[in-house]
Amino acid sequence: xxxxxxxxxxxxxxxxxxxxxxxxxxxxxxxxxxxxxxxxxxxxxxxxxxxxxxxxxxxxxxxxxx
Numbered sequence: 772x773x774x775x776x777x778x779x780x781x782x783x784x785x786x787x788x789x790x791x792x793x794x795x796x797x798x799x800x801x802x803x804x805x806x807x808x809x810x811x812x813x814x815x816x817x818x819x820x821x822x823x824x825x826x827x828x829x830x831x832x833x834x835x836x837x
Contacts (some may be wrong), residue, residue, distance in 0.1 A: 812818070
């Protein structure tokens with residue numbers, strides 16, 4: 772029984788460490804790609820892509836007539 776518990780706790784600790792290390796890297800990589808897309812769209816003179824609406828922008832427009 773102790774071996775099963777040790778294995779489970781060890782696996783959970785390993786997954787937690789992986790999430791702590793990889794989580795911020797994945798988050799900031801996504802933000803960097805979004806920024807790159809916005810910069811490229813601005814260079815072309817296009818408005819920001821439709822899927823690139825921030826939460827703040829969406830909440831600012833919430834409830835307003837179109």
